[in-house]
Amino acid sequence: MSKVASPEDNLLIAALPQEARQRLVPNLELVNFPLGKVLYESGDTVKHVYFPTDCIVSLLYMMSNGASAEISVVGKEGIVGVAVFMGGESTTSRAIVQSAGTAFRLPRQQLKDEFNRHSEFLNLMLRYTQSLITQMAQTAVCNRHHSIDQQLCRWLLLSLDRLPSDELIMTQELIANMLGVRREGVTEAAGKLDRLGVIQYKRGHIRVLDRVKLERLSCECYAVVKEECDRLLPTPLDSVYVG
Amino acid sequence: MSKVASPEDNLLIAALPQEARQRLVPNLELVNFPLGKVLYESGDTVKHVYFPTDCIVSLLYMMSNGASAEISVVGKEGIVGVAVFMGGESTTSRAIVQSAGTAFRLPRQQLKDEFNRHSEFLNLMLRYTQSLITQMAQTAVCNRHHSIDQQLCRWLLLSLDRLPSDELIMTQELIANMLGVRREGVTEAAGKLDRLGVIQYKRGHIRVLDRVKLERLSCECYAVVKEECDRLLPTPLDSVYVG
């Protein structure tokens, strides 16, 4: 800790082949982060990527009501700002220093230059992957903070967007597996939606009758994922069945 | 639904530039999936990637006690099997058909051929990203199924692996933010660990005294993430401070 930080203290940089590392190192800038420093906010364009050497950065998801959950943590083994090479440029999480220390910083463009050889196919795949990552992060948050009722709404909407009709063929048992809750919890939540006229449940068949109401009953997590998918992917998920 | 599926029904394929699509399409095989079909198990090497057209595939995380949680869902907007081009070849989740239908399948090698131009740097970044994705998935699962006590252990271990010492500078308030729980919950969990002699808590300073015991008290989530990081990344996170 007392010696001066070297780029190779970051395990990713240390693992680069000589030649790539030599191209990169001259562009790295040593930076010192205090506890609580925000590297970027949710939605910010990532201007630099950071290779921590002896600090820890949390990827925190902030909900609109102020509640939060850590999605992931990055230290000397990693890099902060994967959105740059995933292609999305920004993420839905905040990066905040959880343990003060140093990192090396690299301007976004210089990282992208290193990736010039991408085929368009690869770019597309990476962008899709980022949308998937968003979905995972949101799932983690949703698991922590939202009720079964809200999660069921979110889940129905996500599934609906990915299907060509307004009917799902799905037992409550299976939905419970997906959400990681008891089947009885799903029965109760689905019963409420049925009574509200939002869905119609018939032994393994769910028909969505009022999509707008479903969206109102859902937690914010659906909208976040939807918007991020629309932003990242070339073809928006059609939301045809709007009641 | 009644017409024959075309590769372009998948939005990613539809979004490819003409030239890339033409290279790809002849290698695509139309497959039909019943409900419940398992495309791959956790840990399997992914042999094909799948582009759904009118089915939905869930990425399910299965815990050792049989409990499960859906990490993500893939439909016509996506691709199943990102591990192939992320570089990890396998993932810690199971892919299971949640809504029967068709997809196009592409052998792994043919996808990788398309990516031949990768620099080694890119490959490294992608592999790291996969480890990050694992961490997210595990966080989602952990949020759903594990107690605050277990999660605190997991969190301490993850942080420890990413720092050069056995001491964390971190208030209970901040930990609570990270875990998405109340501060009081952290106080109680930390108090237990302190009484067990596993950690020593002193107003914003946590020293880990017995790492082995900490690992025993943690849920499985720590080990999963640790192993996946070690597998995917060139330099293993050192676990020097073992009591």
Added chain:
DNA sequence: CCCGTTCTGTACGCCATCGAACACAAGAGG
């Protein structure tokens, strides 16, 4: 048409976590 299987609805006690409120202790700064 009947019977077994699968799916859904409901009820009850239990417990982890929450929300709120408050007391106290350890440092930091003047």
Added chain:
DNA sequence: CCTCTTGTGTTCGATGGCGTACAGAACGGG
């Protein structure tokens, strides 16, 4: 040394979701 701020410990009632148990309904095959 005193005071203010920040961090920690504890309590108490409320509650969402869990585990368990069981009954009825819908379907499907013989």
